[in-house]
Structures are given as C-alpha cells and as structure tokens.
Amino acid sequence: MTQNGNLKRRVRARAAKTGESYTAALQHIRQPPDEPDIRSIRMAVAQTSLFNDPRDVSALHASGTEMRRLMRQAHQAGTRLLHFPEGTTCWPHKRIMSEIGPREIGPSDWKRFEWSALREELEATRRLASELKLWTIFGSVHQLTSPHRPHNSLYVISDRGELVTRYDERLLSNTKISFMYSPGKKPITFEVDGLRFGCALGMEVHYPEIFVEYENLDVDCVLFSTAGETPSNAPAFAAEALGHAASNTYWVSFSTLAPQSTAASSGIASPDGQWAVQCPMTGLPAIAVADIKTNPQSLARPWRRKARSDLYTPHHMEGDPRSDDRNLF
Template sequence: MTQNGNLKRRVRARAAKTGESYTAALRNIRQQPGRPELRSLRLAVAQTSLFDDPRDVSALRASGAEMRRLMRDAHQAGSRLLHFPEGTTCWPGKRIMSETGPRSIGPSDWTRFQWDVLREELEETRRLAGALKLWIVFGSVHRLTSPHRPHNSLYVVSDHGELVTRYDERLLSNTKISFMYSPGRNPVTFEIGGVRIGCALGTEVHYPEIFVEYETLGVDCVLFSTAGGTPSGAPAFAAEALGHAASNSYWISFSTLVPQSPGAPSGIASPDGQWAVQCPMDGQPAFAVTEIQTTPEGLARSWRKQVRNNLYAPHQIEGDLRSDERSLF
C-alpha cells in the first residue's frame, strides 16, 4: 500500500511539472529503466449489422462482406486486432429457429441453417485475415454433431489466417440453454505480442465470476462480445462492462450489434472503468481504435489480488467480545 501511494505521488508530481495527463505521466514513469516492460496492442472494436435469419443466403453473404470491409478499414487504421460482436456472421432469431413456428419459442431446428454458405464466408474471411496480417475475433455459431445443439462461439483467427482457438459461451440465458445451444466448458486466453487476452460472450457480463476468473488468469484485456439484449436494455450491459474493467483493473473491449448503438455503442474500456474510445451512436456499422497497454504495476490490481488471497486472515481479531458482538455501540 505504501509503495502504491508513493507511486501515485510521483505520478501526480510529474503531471504537475510537465503538464501531462495522469495517464501519460504514469506511462512514462513505468517506462523508466529497471521497471517491468510495457507491452501494447493497437485494438479495434467493431459494431456490425444484425443478420438474424440463417436461411437467408444473401444475408449470410452480406454479413461476410461487411466483416471483410471493416477488416480492411481497421487494417488501414493500423490495427493489430479487430474484435467483432456476438453473432457477427448471423445471430439466429429464436422465433425464426423455433421448430414449433414463430408464434411460440420451442427447440431450434438447426437444419434451417445454411451451413455450407457460412463455411464459405468464414473461409474467405480467414484468408483475408492472413493477407492483411490482422488478428480477428468474431462471433459465430459452431456446429456440433447431430443431435447435439451447436455452441454460441467466438472464433480467434491469427494474423497468419489460422484458427488459434475458440471460446464457447458458458453461462447461457434461459432461452439459449433451453432451446438453442450447448454450453461451453472452459475459459479461453491467447496472447498477441505479450498482451494476454481473455474471451467472454453473450449475457456473461451479468456474471462477475467470469471476469474475476480472467483476472486470476492474468489477462490484460477481456474481449466481451454481445448482441446486447433489447436496445433499451443495452446500456446496462455497457455499464456492467465498465464496472468489470474497474474492479479487475484490466481493459475490456465491448462489441455489440448496431441496433444497440444508440444506447450502448461498441467501445473499449480502460482499467479505470472509463471509455477510452467508442463507436458512433448512429446505428451504422463502424469500428473504433485505441492503444491498450499491459499494467505490470497496476495500482489497484496487485492490492486486490492480495485481498482476494486472504491478506487479512492473519490479522483477524480473536477472543475480543466487542469484535464478535453485533451491537451499535
């Protein structure tokens, strides 16, 4: 605690002397010789159009074309990684998929999905990632062997155009678990240039344990992809993402679909729980870019880690009746 307090005073003193922002002063102090190496990553976050009918071949083609256009633009902006929302390729509507018809929600009929078209679009997108030397993370349905329901997934494709890993949503909504998807099992992390990244998906922003788990895994950033619920409920998703960034002291990239953007556009939250950058709130496909950095001396993070490891356990007061008593005075 004293060490953190001393660092804060040094940062404030430098900022007052040089006129730098607190963040810039902290970065420059951390980059001094003898301090842990800082690593950075130019990250772009996208918001994309809603395509909810997997029977519609033209819509699947359009979603692929939109992804690739944003990839080219993000590459031109110098991005190393482009993060897309849940259901980038298609976010199947629960009533469209219901085998009992659109008037009720029942088990999904996955034979309606144009799987061959999806595969063609994903292959073209993968090849473009390799050609652009751009990492991409995007939401898609991952088909399993019948009769098993598919996973709701995030694919991670490297700048060599190779599928590195896949994250499957673990904590599903009631409709998803009852009628649509099979749950995933494990957290997923990967690294780009020494920056460690975790993945979360769908409604998992409602579950702090997902984000605490990634903190224990030592990530520098979590990519959270969502369809955002209803447009009126989308701001709550964004607020929770900011809270997780602040409470775990790491970056969070929040990627959602364009219908949510008037209330909660895609954006990247810094470890202090503030938006570093956001997409426009105009309901149009777009991306936003910022430079994220590792925080080897995160002021709050190291202290909270100690607290979570029972820092205070040796200092518990035992044998004092006034400590055990639950009275006002």
C-alpha cells in the same frame, strides 16, 4: 542516419523473431533495461448489422462482406486486432429457429441453417485475416455433429489466418440453454504481441465470476461480445463492462450489434473504468480504435489480488468483540 538505420534493423530483426508488430518491437527496444516492460497493441472494436435469419443465403454473404469491409478499415488504421460482436456472421432468431414457431418458442431446428454459405464466408474471412496480418475475433454459431446442438462461439483467427482457438458461451440464457445451444466448458486465453486476452460472450457480463476468473488467469484485456435487436438492454451491459474493467484493473472491449449502439455503442474500457474509445451512436456499422497497454507500475491489481487472499485472517478478532465495547447502546 547510420544510427537510425541500425535501430530499424534491430526492430525488424526482433519483430521477425518474436512475431510482434514493428511498433511493439520498437517500444521494447527503446524501453530502459531497468524499468518494467510495458507492452502495447493497437486494437479495434466493431459494431455490425443485425443478421438473424440463417435460412437467408444472401444475408449470410452480406454479413461476411460487411465484416471484411470493417477488417480493411481496421488494417488501414494500423491495428493488430479487431474484435467483433456476438453473432457477427448470423445471430439466429429464436422464433425463426423454433420447430413450433414462430408464435411459440421451442427447440431449434438447425437443419434450417444454410451451413455451406456460412462456411464460404468463414473461409473468405480467414483468408483476408492472413492477407491483412490482422487478428480477427468474431461471433458465430459453431456446428456440432447431430444430435448435439451447436455452440454459440467466438472464433479467434490469427494474423496468419489460422483458427487458433474458440470460445464457447458457458453461462447461457434460459432460452439458449433450453432450446438452442450446447454450453461451453472452460475459459480461453491467447496472446498477441505479449498481451494476453480472454473472451466472454452473450450475457456473461452479468456474472462477475467470469471476469474474476480471467483476472486470475493474468489477462490484460477481456473481449466481451454480445448482441441484441433493440437498444433496451445495452446501457446495463455497457455499465457492467466498465465496472469489470475497473474492479479487475484490466482492459475490457465491449462489442455489440449496431442496433444497440443508439443507447450504448461498442467501445474499449480502460482499467480505470472509463471509455478509452467508443463507436458512433448511430445505429450503423463502425469501428473504433485505441492503443491499449499494460501498466506494470500500477499498484491496484497486485493489492487486490493480495486482498482476495487470506491477508485479513490474522487480523480477525477472536470471540465476541462486543463484550469489550463500552459504547454500544
């Protein structure tokens, strides 16, 4: 009993010093000193209802209520981090926002957005994240000063309820860049319990360079959030998320809106390109929970980094190798 009590005190002391969860601190202390440090975290991925009319105050409040219900579920499951889709708070419809709509798509009229109601929900969500000690990452429109268009963003709220960073979608669709949003400029990373996370958004799953960039930034997991009204595009997006996880040998969390889940639900992809966990394919709001961890003994990621360098240059043949090949037809 004394030995067990001493262990618990050591774990609590480390957790208080580093900000790690109790589980992460325990794992570090139990790790043999001559073995590489394995870091892990329990996280959840969500799929949420579609709210696409920012003029509707009651809908904005309903989206916040749903978010916080899922946050409490994630907390009860012992998670440290919860990842939400693009447009969790509201995913403004291009025709609702169009100055010349709804029949035609034109520049968005952002004066139609009930910004005060959104701010109320953001504040309530921030407070709950602090109360639950839960890192909460969710999609929201980020207002800029007029006449600048807003960003399509992911907010990163810490377990202290602080906005620690924000990711703004960089590679926008034609409609978004033509009529709706200002593009972001840079990748962002943040750390929780020793694991490094990156963020991607919208249709950026189509661009391998986004995910290679995060591999170069040494992330352990990319949080990719997307949205959609119908399930038609979801399978392709999910397949690409699996491919990025496998080709970069890191975790990818794929979070989308519930209407898409009947074809491809939200899930967490492991570094071998397989789903570690997925939400139900029901079209309803839900979360799925997985323990993700680093694998310092894996040789795949170091080798791929080496292969992407100038490893092969000394092995290239000079001149035309066909001149020495006697077997060409």
